[in-house]
Amino acid sequence: MKKKIFRVLNRINKYILPRYSHKDPSKLSKLQQAVVAYRYYILTSALD
Numbered sequence: 320m321k322k323k324i325f326r327v328l329n330r331i332n333k334y335i336l337p338r339y340s341h342k343d344p345s346k347l348s349k350l351q352q353a354v355v356a357y358r359y360y361i362l363t364s365a366l367d
Contacts, residue, residue, distance in 0.1 A: 325365040332358050 339347055339355050347355065 322365065322367070325361055328361050329365045332361055 336354055336358060339351055342351075344352065344355065
């Protein structure tokens with residue numbers, strides 16, 4: 320059940336949230352770093 324929720328969130332994030340993988344993480348703003356961290360957390364939770 321929990322894993323399904325994270326998989327759905329991951330699919331939603333894939334289309335809604337911007338990607339910052341091509342930028343240097345140290346040069347991102349705090350909001351952009353938070354988006355990267357959120358996407359990473361959802362992705363790793365969906366894969367577990």
